[in-house]
Amino acid sequence: MTLPNGLTLETARAEADRAYELDRAHVFHSWSAQAALQPMVVAATAGSYVWDGAGTRYLDFSSQLVNTNIGHQHPKVVAAIQAQAAKLCTVAPQHANDARSEAARLIAERTPGELNRVFFTNGGADAVEHAVRMARLHTGRYKVLARYRSYHGGTETAVNLTGDPRRWPNDHGNAGVVHFFGPFLYRTQFHSGTEEQEAQRALEHLEQTIAFEGPGTIAAIILEPVPGTAGIMVPPPGYLAGVRELCDRHGIVLIADEVMAGFGRTGKWFSIQHFDVTPDLLTFAKGVNSGYVPLGGVAIAPHIAATFADRPYPGGLTYSGHPLATAAAVATINAMTEERIVENAAHIGENVLGPGLRELAERHPSVGEVRGRGVFWAVELVRDRETREPLAPYGGTSPAMTETVAAAKAAGLLLFNNFNRIHAVPPCTVTEAETREGLAILDQVLKVADEHANSAG
Numbered sequence: 082m083t084l085p086n087g088l089t090l091e092t093a094r095a096e097a098d099r100a101y102e103l104d105r106a107h108v109f110h111s112w113s114a115q116a117a118l119q120p121m122v123v124a125a126t127a128g129s130y131v132w133d134g135a136g137t138r139y140l141d142f143s144s145q146l147v148n149t150n151i152g153h154q155h156p157k158v159v160a161a162i163q164a165q166a167a168k169l170c171t172v173a174p175q176h177a178n179d180a181r182s183e184a185a186r187l188i189a190e191r192t193p194g195e196l197n198r199v200f201f202t203n204g205g206a207d208a209v210e211h212a213v214r215m216a217r218l219h220t221g222r223y224k225v226l227a228r229y230r231s232y233h234g235g236t237e238t239a240v241n242l243t244g245d246p247r248r249w250p251n252d253h254g255n256a257g258v259v260h261f262f263g264p265f266l267y268r269t270q271f272h273s274g275t276e277e278q279e280a281q282r283a284l285e286h287l288e289q290t291i292a293f294e295g296p297g298t299i300a301a302i303i304l305e306p307v308p309g310t311a312g313i314m315v316p317p318p319g320y321l322a323g324v325r326e327l328c329d330r331h332g333i334v335l336i337a338d339e340v341m342a343g344f345g346r347t348g349k350w351f352s353i354q355h356f357d358v359t360p361d362l363l364t365f366a367k368g369v370n371s372g373y374v375p376l377g378g379v380a381i382a383p384h385i386a387a388t389f390a391d392r393p394y395p396g397g398l399t400y401s402g403h404p405l406a407t408a409a410a411v412a413t414i415n416a417m418t419e420e421r422i423v424e425n426a427a428h429i430g431e432n433v434l435g436p437g438l439r440e441l442a443e444r445h446p447s448v449g450e451v452r453g454r455g456v457f458w459a460v461e462l463v464r465d466r467e468t469r470e471p472l473a474p475y476g477g478t479s480p481a482m483t484e485t486v487a488a489a490k491a492a493g494l495l496l497f498n499n500f501n502r503i504h505a506v507p508p509c510t511v512t513e514a515e516t517r518e519g520l521a522i523l524d525q526v527l528k529v530a531d532e533h534a535n536s537a538g
Contacts, residue, residue: 082136084125085154090136097122097134111235112247126153129508129515131495139490142507142519143497147309147341147457148367151413151422152510158373161412165405174201174401181402184410188369188380191350191414194359196380200394201402205340205366206234208377209303211396212362213238215379216301216334218395219388224294226287226302226333228263230311233303233338242303245311246476261290263304265314267450267461268469276317284323296331301362306353309341310499313452313459321356328361334385335360340377344368345417345509348427348455355454361385368509370413376406417509426509430455433513434505437520447472447530458505460523462530471501472530481533488529494522 082090100122110118122134129152131139144150151158165180172178185199202208213225227233231244240248241256262270264283271282291299306321308314328335337360342352346368349355353363362385366377400406417423430453438458442448449463449471462472462485473479482501489496489503497504507519 084132084136085127086125088125093124093132093136094134097124100134128152128154129511137493139493139495140507140515140519140522141495142505142523143495144456144506144508145372146367147346147497147504147506148372150345150368150426150509151371151416152508155371155413155416155510157416158370158409158412161408162373162405165408169404171400172404174397174399178402178404178407180404180408180411184402184407184414187411187414188365188378192363192380193351193354194382196359196363196382198381198383198386200379200381201407202366202377202379202398203375203400203403204234204377205338205364206236206239206377207398208340208364208366208379209233209239209242209336209338210236212336212364212379213242213301213303214396215362215381215385215388215394216336219385220300220332220334222298222300223257224259224299225257226259226261226290226294226299228304228308229260230263230265230314231305231308231338232310232341233305234340259290259294259299261287263308263314264316264320265312266317267314267452277319280317280320280323283320284327287324288327291327291331291333296333299331299333301334301336302328303336303338305338305340305342306351306356306358307342307347307454307457309457312461312499312502313457313504315452315454316356318356321353321358325358325360334362336362336364338364340364340366342457344413345423345426346455346457346506347453348423348430350423352454352457368413370406370409371508373409373413374403374406375400376403376410420510422509425511426455429507429511429513429516430458433516434458434507434520437516438505438523441520441524441527444524445527445531447527447534453505456505456507456509456511460503460505462501462503462534464534466534472533473501475500481530484533485526485530489522489526492522492525494519494526 124134125132189197227242229244233239233242264279266279273279343365361382363380438451449461464470473482
């Protein structure tokens with residue numbers, strides 16, 4: 082047997098054993114208790130699949146960390162990185178280079194409104210850091226409002242903006258962040274019965290929060306138009322337009338965090354484009370080049386950019402607009418356009434993945450709700466559909482969830498999971514056949530979750 086990268090199975094196993102040994106001896110993993118880890122060694126990848134060191138193939142319904150939007154080892158992107166490495170590997174950010182310039186043009190063409198200036202970063206968290214810094218300097222204010230059930234990154238400012246439990250060990254209450262509840266009808270904080278009520282009441286709550294905090298103290302509101310890690314809660318009609326109006330009324334900068342939902346994931350280039358709203362700043366990373374080389378950035382509206390026309394912007398990074406990363410972005414965006422990959426994501430979501438997940442929900446009592454767009458879906462697992470008791474507690478896991486995720490891996494399916502949810506987030510390039518393959522495996526996997534739901538009921 083030969084893996085897609087040309088390795089024989091014997092060689093792959095030997096390399097995997099060595100990689101695992103060195104990992105356990107020297108690598109410090111993120112978000113983990115180090116002693117408990119048993120990481121899978123990935124030996125090869127191609128398209129929608131990954132292979133471990135034993136040669137076992139897995140359908141990647143996680144897109145790793147929801148970032149391989151263009152799939153694994155896309156030949157056009159690999160070739161672009163190779164060509165750029167031969168031409169110009171690196172250059173200091175004060176110098177212009179053709180890869181960065183072209184990447185900025187392509188991104189600006191696809192962002193909503195006139196977000197036509199791009200500040201490049203190394204990833205999503207530092208994009209959020211710089212967007213917040215720009216908003217604070219532009220307004221002369223300090224506070225930032227962010228919603229509960231959100232994730233904005235692991236750096237100091239970004240993790241304090243985050244509205245999930247990863248913030249707690251890092252939050253000392255002095256970061257200038259105020260959290261608010263966004264709309265989420267399935268677990269509404271506002272006792273709503275309809276999407277219309279949820280949108281109205283969530284906006285009233287936000288308006289009241291702004292009033293109580295003092296509009297003149299608030300630099301920005303940051304939100305994921307469609308929250309990712311927190312649960313893929315598509316906002317009800319009118320909500321984001323209402324947030325935009327509140328920001329305009331009070332001179333508050335609106336930051337759209339598109340790090341996970343951007344670049345085709347929801348079936349549009351950016352998820353906020355589903356709602357005809359233009360933010361003042363838009364952060365991106367992940368799908369901009371599918372993570373082939375680390376890259377993120379901030380797309381900036383003209384009135385924010387004008388603040389720094391004659392006043393230096395006090396921020397930068399050694400690798401801002403790195404040629405290898407931006408060359409990968411150019412190749413990715415061009416391939417997505419030429420191969421209609423964004424349109425494929427929309428088609429798969431509307432005609433295959435969404436209907437398939439809803440069908441599974443009808444058959445499996447452990448499924449409380451499915452929700453999403455494009456190739457960006459969450460399956461909410463519960464012990465009881467009536468009470469909506471989650472299969473794992475907020476901020477934690479449970480034996481039921483552990484067994485469910487393990488069953489998926491044993492069946493050859495990699496899932497993204499968080500608390501009581503599993504996320505179906507394959508690459509935007511996923512085919513109808515691959516999607517149905519994943520749904521068929523998931524149908525069997527949910528029987529494991531059903532055992533816990535039935536016993537609880």
